Amino acid sequence: MLMILVIAAGLVIGSLLNIVIIRLPRERRLLGWPPHCTRTGEPLALWQLLPILGWVLQRGRAPDGQLLPWIAPLVELLSATALALLYRQYGFSLLFFYLGFVCLVLLVTGAIDWTHRFIYVFVILGGTGGVLLVNLLAGGSLPALPLRDSVEGALVAGVAFILLFLLAKVLFPSRAVPFGMGDVYLGIFLGAAFGRGHLMPALTYGVMMAGVVAAIILILKHGFGRRDVPEYMPYGSYLCLGAIIYLMVQEWA
Known part of the structure; x- marks a missing residue:
């Protein structure tokens, strides 16, 4: 029931x-x-x-x-x-409501990024502040995610995603950057929400899906000469979906 x-x-x-x-x-x-x-x-x-x-x-x-x-x-x-x-x-449990909140933030962010190729800073950073506040108030009672782990995850993801953003600026100097600052903020949220221990596995699903789609786009565009394929893809949407899938199939321990 x-x-x-x-x-x-x-x-x-x-x-x-x-x-x-x-x-x-x-x-x-x-x-x-x-x-x-x-x-x-x-x-x-x-x-x-x-x-x-x-x-x-x-x-x-x-x-x-x-x-x-x-x-x-x-x-x-x-x-x-x-x-x-x-x-x-x-x-x-507290973990149910916490992970449920994370899923909802990812759903909103991923859906908007898919349809408009834009990530709202106040949504994703508001979510980041929310998960950090929960971890602070939980006082370590949230399984496998103390505040220190959450902060370290945000820092690690933030640095890694900023480096990717700068690399994209170098590789695509005359075009719109395919990896934007919105993706950097999303990375910070994922790091804070999943913590250092869960961050890499949670990212893996989205990175793999984005990699497969990117390979298909390249094959269609350069191998078959298709011009109707999109120039860029919403990486943030794949990262959001991958993180949601991770929460649904992996046990948080």
Whole structure:
């Protein structure tokens, strides 16, 4: 019974996250009522806000006939799945709520980066401050993640990602840098959230996925002469998804 409630809560939270994901880049604000179409301004009916089902009932199209982002039901599904798996492993513990918060920050950041290729500093640094505050107040009671480990993880990731950013500036001097400062802030958040011990395994999933996609893009572009492939890819989205997958499949010990 509790598992069903957790899944339902995950779906509802995912639906609320979608409002933020869609509204923040277009209207530059988080709050506002009632929920409305960001293109036409028309209020949305309650059934249109239903997780996954609302997207299906609308056949993936907004009231003005344009396509709804397919990433919306994916966010809701990932939110419910992640919270359900975390609950199964840790119950209603401090670790469950902590890792759940980390997942939600990663979902918002990854989805916005995928659709707009932009990472909001106040979201990711606000999340960083949140996880550091939790680790400080927990006083070492959070399993395998004392405050010192969290701070060291943030420092290690921050330095490593800054070096990658500078390398990208050198390799692409006349183009938009494919690895931006938003990715650096994301790295700092991941380091703080996962700590020194979990950081590298959590990054591995995203790096591998990004590497495979990058290889496919290079093959299509240079091997087959395809010009319709994207010039750059949202690395932050892959890092976020990889970290979420890590939380879902690996036990935090």
